[in-house]
Amino acid sequence: QLQLVESGGGLVQPGGSLRLSCAASGFTLDYYAIGWFRQAPGKEREGVSCIRSSDGRTYYVDSVKGRFTISRDNAKNTAYLQMSSLKPEDTAVYYCAARGPTYSYCSGYVGDFGSWGQGTQVTVSS
Secondary structure (H helix, E strand, C coil): CCCCEEEEEEEEECCCCEEEEEEECCCHHHEEEEEEEEECCCCCCCCCEEEECCCCCCCECHCCCCCEEEEEEEECEEEEEEECCCCHHHHHEEEEECCCCCCCCCCCCHHHCCCCCEEEEEEEEE
């Protein structure tokens, strides 16, 4: 059974940092694109970042470029989202998702990802 479990969320002050983790079980992360999405109250879920399986190429939505870094540790079967210079508008539930193994290309569309974690809350507030 494919399973993704996020952790690392919490309350942080503006300008602070958090690192989210996405631990995979039941499948090998190597063959999947991993996306991070977020959903704020009253808003649609949006793609934040993605890392491709084939070459580790990364993608970011404009609003987080230069502040967030996505990475993966295939030995630990875990992906990460390092978030720095956090802003109140980054407040949301953050989800990781996997796409693959047949089509493991990055995408910002929710429907392209077949496996999802339960989400972790990130709140940026003073």
